[in-house]
Amino acid sequence: MRSNGDFEDPGAEPTPWPQRVLDNLWLLLVVSIVVPGLLYLAWGLWELAELPRWAGA
Amino acid sequence: MAATANAPELRTCATTGFRVDESGRRLALAYAVAAVLMLAAGGVMAIFIALQRQGLPISDDWWYRLVASHGATMLLFWLLLFEVAALYWGSTMLLNARMRAPRVAWGVFGAMLLGIALAQWAMFSGNATVMFTAYPPLTAHPLYYLGILLFAGGVLVAICLFFANVVMARRERTYEGSLPLVVYGFAAAAIIGVYSLLTGAAAYLLLFLQSVGVLTEVDPALYRILFWGIGHGAQQVNLAAMVAVWYALIGLTLGGRPVNEGLSRFAFVLLIAFIHLGAVHHLMVDPGLGTSHRIMNTSYLLYLAVLASLIHAFSVPAGIEAAQRERGIGKGLFGWLVRAPWREPGFSSLVLSVVYFGFVAGVSGVLMGTMQLNMLIHNTLFVVGHFHATVVSGTTLAFMGISYYLLPLLARRELVGTRIARWQPYVFAGGVALLTLAMLAAGQMGVPRRVADLGYADAPVGVTQFGEGAVPLMMTLVSVGAILAVVGGVMYVWVMVRTLLVGERTDAPLANLALRFGPTAAPPPAPASELPHNGLKGRWARFEAPGTYAMVLFFLAWFVVLYVVAHFNLAQSWPVG
Amino acid sequence: MSAAGVTEHGGSPPPGGEPPRSTLTPPPRVWWKRLGPDERRWLIVAFVWCLVLFSGMYVWLGIGEQQTPIESYRITTSDFAAEADTYIADRQVGEQDGVPVVEPIPGEDVYLVASQFQFRPILRLQRDETYRLLVSSTDVQHGLSLQPTNLNFQVLPGYLYVIRVTPDETGEFPLVCNEFCGLGHHVMTGKIIVED
Numbered sequence: 001m002r003s004n005g006d007f008e009d010p011g012a013e014p015t016p017w018p019q020r021v022l023d024n025l026w027l028l029l030v031v032s033i034v035v036p037g038l039l040y041l042a043w044g045l046w047e048l049a050e051l052p053r054w055a056g057a
Numbered sequence: 058m059a060a061t062a063n064a065p066e067l068r069t070c071a072t073t074g075f076r077v078d079e080s081g082r083r084l085a086l087a088y089a090v091a092a093v094l095m096l097a098a099g100g101v102m103a104i105f106i107a108l109q110r111q112g113l114p115i116s117d118d119w120w121y122r123l124v125a126s127h128g129a130t131m132l133l134f135w136l137l138l139f140e141v142a143a144l145y146w147g148s149t150m151l152l153n154a155r156m157r158a159p160r161v162a163w164g165v166f167g168a169m170l171l172g173i174a175l176a177q178w179a180m181f182s183g184n185a186t187v188m189f190t191a192y193p194p195l196t197a198h199p200l201y202y203l204g205i206l207l208f209a210g211g212v213l214v215a216i217c218l219f220f221a222n223v224v225m226a227r228r229e230r231t232y233e234g235s236l237p238l239v240v241y242g243f244a245a246a247a248i249i250g251v252y253s254l255l256t257g258a259a260a261y262l263l264l265f266l267q268s269v270g271v272l273t274e275v276d277p278a279l280y281r282i283l284f285w286g287i288g289h290g291a292q293q294v295n296l297a298a299m300v301a302v303w304y305a306l307i308g309l310t311l312g313g314r315p316v317n318e319g320l321s322r323f324a325f326v327l328l329i330a331f332i333h334l335g336a337v338h339h340l341m342v343d344p345g346l347g348t349s350h351r352i353m354n355t356s357y358l359l360y361l362a363v364l365a366s367l368i369h370a371f372s373v374p375a376g377i378e379a380a381q382r383e384r385g386i387g388k389g390l391f392g393w394l395v396r397a398p399w400r401e402p403g404f405s406s407l408v409l410s411v412v413y414f415g416f417v418a419g420v421s422g423v424l425m426g427t428m429q430l431n432m433l434i435h436n437t438l439f440v441v442g443h444f445h446a447t448v449v450s451g452t453t454l455a456f457m458g459i460s461y462y463l464l465p466l467l468a469r470r471e472l473v474g475t476r477i478a479r480w481q482p483y484v485f486a487g488g489v490a491l492l493t494l495a496m497l498a499a500g501q502m503g504v505p506r507r508v509a510d511l512g513y514a515d516a517p518v519g520v521t522q523f524g525e526g527a528v529p530l531m532m533t534l535v536s537v538g539a540i541l542a543v544v545g546g547v548m549y550v551w552v553m554v555r556t557l558l559v560g561e562r563t564d565a566p567l568a569n570l571a572l573r574f575g576p577t578a579a580p581p582p583a584p585a586s587e588l589p590h591n592g593l594k595g596r597w598a599r600f601e602a603p604g605t606y607a608m609v610l611f612f613l614a615w616f617v618v619l620y621v622v623a624h625f626n627l628a629q630s631w632p633v634g
Numbered sequence: 635m636s637a638a639g640v641t642e643h644g645g646s647p648p649p650g651g652e653p654p655r656s657t658l659t660p661p662p663r664v665w666w667k668r669l670g671p672d673e674r675r676w677l678i679v680a681f682v683w684c685l686v687l688f689s690g691m692y693v694w695l696g697i698g699e700q701q702t703p704i705e706s707y708r709i710t711t712s713d714f715a716a717e718a719d720t721y722i723a724d725r726q727v728g729e730q731d732g733v734p735v736v737e738p739i740p741g742e743d744v745y746l747v748a749s750q751f752q753f754r755p756i757l758r759l760q761r762d763e764t765y766r767l768l769v770s771s772t773d774v775q776h777g778l779s780l781q782p783t784n785l786n787f788q789v790l791p792g793y794l795y796v797i798r799v800t801p802d803e804t805g806e807f808p809l810v811c812n813e814f815c816g817l818g819h820h821v822m823t824g825k826i827i828v829e830d
């Protein structure tokens with residue numbers, strides 16, 4: 001019966017790099033925080049900070 | 058293959074074949090039960106909220122308290138408690154792995170229950186009528202914020218334990234290669250949850266500090282930017298968990314697998330990377346942000362997160378279609394769907410959830426997020442209709458569907474009330490469909506959200522707008538839909554409670570449901586790697602899922618039409634800018 | 635190698651083959667594979683639609699008459715209240731239901747105050763003229779909702795939102811608050827009157 005033992009077979013081809021990237025949960029966690037952290041949060045807070053004061057009517 | 062040589066053997070479930078860690082099972086069960094109880098509580102509140110519109114004598118003050126608690130109870134407590142149950146199930150049983158740090162996990166459970174109690178006390182005593190959005194300068198009692206922070210912090214720790222389970226399972230090689238797709242989806246939900254909970258906790262922490270006098274004020278715009286990281290982010294956690302549950306139901310009820318693992322996983326990654334940008338959807342008509350920030354974020358950067366959903370919109374039905382075609386069920390373009398197991402509660406809730414989420418919830422969401430269209434619906438009942446379509450007929454319905462399998466398995470009891478279970482998804486989906494379509498229509502007519510009296514009877518400047526035309530009819534339909542949905546909810550809770558209390562104890566539950574997964578299920582006749590010819594001609598002959606392909610094209614046409622109509626609608630308004 | 639009949643993962647024991655793949659079991663060792671023809675087509679079509687959605691907002695920026703107001707400033711609640719009161723006193727032409735009615739000069743800045751639980755003043759505008767509404771709150775967050783044309787905006791204390799508006803129909807148009815602002819949220823209304 002064929003088991004999943006071929007995972008340990010040193011002769012087997014390496015897994016494709018897209019697979020390894022998609023499987024990397026830590027990388028995904030970092031991306032999930034950095035992307036919105038910069039594009040939404042940091043940028044948004046910067047826009048608020050740069051908002052001019054109303055100079056009067 | 059390497060077994061967990063150093064750890065004692067885990068019991069093997071006779072129904073699914075998974076190895077079961079007892080503390081994982083008990084924790085998942087505890088969270089699932091707590092979740093169902095929260096759903097029931099929120100549902101009771103829904104009755105009062107809906108019937109007040111039709112004349113049930115509730116004071117305005119109490120109506121607002123109920124709306125506040127209904128929101129927190131459903132959006133936070135019901136959904137997140139169920140998701141933690143799913144995370145624990147997915148990282149232990151689905152990986153044949155152990156639960157790490159169970160004592161910590163139980164402590165966290167207790168803390169979360171305490172948090173719920175504090176928040177509910179604050180809301181019901183009138184000390185926190187600020188709605189789950191809690192916008193400053195509105196203030197609530199410090200214990201409200203503390204309660205929510207305890208709950209959110211608990212979810213964050215549960216997420217850490219999920220990752221600990223997964224990492225250790227990989228290390229101990231309790232599974233080989235990549236995570237099962239369902240667990241991958243739960244991992245996506247967990248990852249998305251981290252950023253959500255961090256920004257949400259930051260927002261609520263600011264409010265807490267202000268409520269005890271450490272801060273004098275919290276800038277409303279700053280708060281909104283932070284809060285909507287969880288306000289919308291938590292909904293994306295729900296989205297990812299819901300999609301994972303869809304895939305799980307395909308596996309359980311059809312013996313199916315994804316047509317392309319890479320495509321489905323890639324879609325989850327798009328979600329992980331870009332979904333949080335959509336928090337800006339709630340800030341589209343706010344003072345303070347520039348045009349570019351709004352457009353870049355509302356579009357999730359080229360709508361890449363929407364692309365994720367569009368991929369799942371194909372992959373999920375395609376998984377159903379492939380599983381059916383593999384077994385030779387159904388002929389032609391749609392026979393596989395007609396001859397599908399519509400009596401299985403897991404299957405019907407799957408399809409109803411997918412269809413409604415796509416056609417109504419998803420499309421309305423993208424329309425609302427379109428920068429200039431947002432002006433038409435901000436803070437109207439359209440928003441309320443949208444999010445009931447997403448989290449109720451989408452996520453909640455899917456969660457109900459899988460709990461027909463999950464709870465008996467976790468509780469090791471036979472399901473009680475199978476006949477009710479077979480009807481329940483239809484009743485619930487029907488009620489919520491009516492409720493949400495009526496809300497969307499009312500919102501289009503300008504009906505505001507969170508308003509206790511749409512007749513404005515006590516307003517000095519009278520407003521008769523919402524007592525005229527089709528609005529009263531829509532609001533009646535909202536109430537009718539709500540009642541029907543609650544009936545569907547009662548059916549579900551009834552089955553769950555009876556199963557848990559009087560279900561026959563057994564080592565092999567789910568004997569009375571047509572499960573196509575596990576050692577007791579018959580494997581598909583066709584070889585697992587190839588689908589039989591689909592019987593169609595021309596280029597359709599080579600398609601893996603021709604029926605699905607036709608359906609998604611139809612869905613796209615629907616989307617395009619609504620997008621154009623919405624802009625036409627916008628053009629009728631006063632010139633503004 | 636494991637003995638036949640022992641399941642490492644969930645799924646039926648294989649009758650001489652590997653256990654059936656499922657969404658609930660680990661995928662094959664190598665799962666990155668070519669897309670089927672229908673998947674590839676849909677992916678392309680879906681992505682094109684995403685690009686259309688994205689550019690749609692820019693297109694509308696060019697051709698639409700209804701745009702999201704962007705111009706905003708910081709302002710203290712007391713400054714806003716004081717300037718608004720001065721403006722109202724200056725332009726008041728009457729009163730309705732206890733709320734001052736103001737008739738602005740076309741093209742000018744018009745103060746619109748949101749507070750618990752009222753929008754003031756009532757505005758009397760001329761059709762097809764453009765006005766710059768200066769909107770803010772003197773207390774908590776509110777929602778400015780103009781009906782039935784159904785234009786809705788968020789109003790924040792400490793922030794001035796400039797909303798340029800051109801009424802294109804005559805009549806009396808209610809303002810309602812659609813952001814929960816306290817227990818009087820359902821009595822918070824206002825009005826815009828448009829005349830020829």
